[in-house]
Amino acid sequence: MYTTHAHITTWVVAVILFVIALVLIKSGNAKGTKIVHMILRLFYILTIVTGAFLFFKFQSANPALYGIKLLGGLLVIGMMEMILSRMKKGKGTGLFWILLIIFFVGVLYLGFVKLPL
Numbered sequence: 386m387y388t389t390h391a392h393i394t395t396w397v398v399a400v401i402l403f404v405i406a407l408v409l410i411k412s413g414n415a416k417g418t419k420i421v422h423m424i425l426r427l428f429y430i431l432t433i434v435t436g437a438f439l440f441f442k443f444q445s446a447n448p449a450l451y452g453i454k455l456l457g458g459l460l461v462i463g464m465m466e467m468i469l470s471r472m473k474k475g476k477g478t479g480l481f482w483i484l485l486i487i488f489f490v491g492v493l494y495l496g497f498v499k500l501p502l
């Protein structure tokens with residue numbers, strides 16, 4: 386349906402780039418991390434743009450749930466970004482991992498199970 390394919394593609398790519406960035410940080414590859422992190426940020430934007438398209442097209446069907454989906458999607462992206470930037474600085478990330486998993490599962494549930502598309 387209307388750009389859900391594009392939306393899924395963009396967030397799956399973002400998740401893969403996130404994992405690659407984690408590995409690069411762990412292996413101390415600062416240059417590689419920088420490049421992958423930059424591309425990842427581009428995919429955050431693409432995920433938000435494709436999600437926003439879906440949102441404006443379909444939110445009137447169930448504004449509250451769509452609002453939660455939008456917020457949850459943004460929070461998932463926010464947590465990924467927090468984890469990467471805190472890891473780069475050598476700070477703790479435990480809390481952000483827990484939040485990431487909670488928001489990610491919530492968003493997948495809403496996207497695949499609850500919302501109509």
Ligand code: HEM
Binds near residue numbers: 390393432433439
């Ligand atoms: C990494 C973050 C995100 C993940 C993992 C995610 C995941 C998903 C999934 C699994 C679907 C269902 C697709 C389908 O059934 O075809 C979906 C749909 C959708 N997403 Fe996202 N999303 C994310 C970010 C966002 C953002 C940032 C926004 C808003 C700006 C957003 C708005 C939407 C909307 C409006 C839909 C359509 C819901 C429906 O009716 O099924 N998403 N997303």
